Amino acid sequence: MPKKRGADIVIDVLLEEGVDTVFGLPGGAIMEVYDALFDAPLRNILARHEQAASHMADGYARATGKVGVVLATSGPGATNLVTGIATAYMDSVPMVAITGQVPTHYIGTDAFQEADVVGITRPITKHNFLVTDIKDLALILRQAFYIARTGRPGPVLVDIPKDITQQIYDYKMPTDKDVEASLPGYKPHYEGNPSQIKKAAELIRKAKRPVLYVGGGAVLSGASEEIKELVELTKIPLTTTNMAKGVFDEEHPLALHMLGMHGTYYANMSVYHSDLLIAVGARFDDRVTGKIQEFAPEAKIIHIDIDPASISKNITVDVPIVGDVKLVLQKLIKELKKKPIEWVKAREQWLKQIEKWKEKHPLTYQKSDKVIKPQYVIEEIYKATKGEAIITAGVGQHQMWAAMFYKYKFPRQFLNSGGLGTMGYGFPAAVGAKLGRPDKKVIAIEGDGSFIMNVQDLITAVQYRIPVIIALINNSFLGMVRQWQQLFYDSRYSSVCLATQPDFVKLAESFGAVGLRATKPSEVSKVINEALKVDDRPVLIDFVVDREENVLPMVPAGKSYREMILSPKQKGEAETMYLVG
């Protein structure tokens, strides 16, 4: 290997790792890397804010399964990444963040644009590094990629002082073996314990009211096929979390759709009454379980997860299986097939009961021909895209409607900030997703409150001619907070009114994007189809929707599934929401 500059070693490692796109924004401490990037065979997306860059890298990673890469300078550049890194951490997204740092001899002197970035990001990264010697640079970067994409994936940050990017060093690219050998304490466990798998199979055979509860781990592990096979073999109905949408076709008769706070009535009832819950790559988040003592109270629980720390964290499980979801499910299916599966017949009663629940309270909303119902917008987007688009969402009511009223059928189809709940995520994530999956239509379903948090990067999408559609569910409110204020704070609407807002159509046009607007239900499908025709720039559609529509059903925070608020059924019934039980 020839002698190389630190910055060029960074590029070499990116290429070695198969990176084709990086997102970021330069600044003093990372200038050397940007200099090397100038003629590197890499697509370099210049964002306008580091937070947006980090969400772009995140969206790219979620859409493709590859490691997303984001670059930022020291100090404010790096601190602006914090929200994006934390978002990726909570949802186990593989990401490598490379930040410039002040030169080694300035560290700790309160130098210009200095911040202890390794200290700041320690609790929100899977691991992070400060490079103190150019000899370690290549190995650390390769370790970062290896850690980010293996085991339970997550973001890894590498902080590189400017002088190290400038030094010249005669380096050798570390091999995969070097990388593994250099991390003696890091050995993700992929194979499930065979005796535990046997126990799980036995419980599945005996269960009368089983339910599969599938989370984001199934997507990360690429276990879509195995899940389908398991469901069809065992006829066990399946509910997914927000993070696992699309891992199983939502049009399938055994699909119960989402569970939890804004889960369907039938998913929540099935879980509540189940005698066996098979949790697959899910982590029993409070938004899923509600009141933990009443979560599947009669069920034995099988929990398959690659992260031992997720097991028995919130709820004690009966059969824990630590391992990669895909591998474990393959073995479990094999084990189940060893004996005749006539026990499936005993489940008919259970499936009938679930059918009844489905008929009784399907996912629905009060339709209108005067005002645009937000749910209607999502349904129309679903129709216009034939269910084939990649959907991203910000955080709030629109996110939940996007989860409920678009029917997903392939994994990595619905990208949103499930764990951290980061407003402003949807649009930049769509930009990243579109760059990773140019073959797909990508639509960011955003709220007016959420979108404006990263509005500046509309210019990035214009600059690179990225044809993403922003479907703005505009209710001039911080809608989810308003909903909680209506339900739990006696309708005292404190700091949620966003009636003072830009003209979003003009805003889009001023950026060089296409701006469209729909104010009547009859205009909705027209503007969607118009937007879908644009292929050389982003489109923003301002859907002016019913201002006080609520996301229902809803299990109030910390309550049991029994206390679910269901959607009003008829006209004029909007205020008469009722509790079950």
Next chain:
Amino acid sequence: MGEEIKVLKVREEKKTEVRKHIIIVRAQHNFGVLTRITSLFAGRGYNIESLSVGKTNEPNVARITIVVNGDERIIEQIIKQLRKLIETLRVRDITNQPHIERELALIKVHAGTDSERNEIMRLVDIFRAKIVDVYTDTYTIEITGDTEKLEAFIDLIRPFGLKDIARTGIVAITRESATRKLSYKEQQVD
């Protein structure tokens, strides 16, 4: 408009008591590793009672003894999180295993008069401690033992006028019998 749903029996989660745990961590001795370890406790509002770090027989491997009060559930979760850290090599809770605990303290105590000096020297003798520094009105005592012994000694000399105490925190190691399955008596060697 409400509808009847049979109320099922609630899930019972085991309650566990708060007690002292001794956790041994072996980790790669990189900078920042100690912060990663301690922040897992701090982030959950757990105060570490004592912490001691030292080198081991292997190069670049540190051994960390952590003493913390906590309930089983949280401690189990912290141990899992400790194992999850990239730089930790081995994490054990040795609380329930036969083990030896030692702590060292250096104690400065007022020793002005002859009778005070005599009394202190007697206590030092009984506790098998050592006087390691003497000044006109001050003795500095070195004492080793488990926490109870140290506390007892400190209580006894407190009336003379404690000036300063420096304690190392506990280091602990399992008895070989715990791994070799030999009887406890055969292993009674300190």
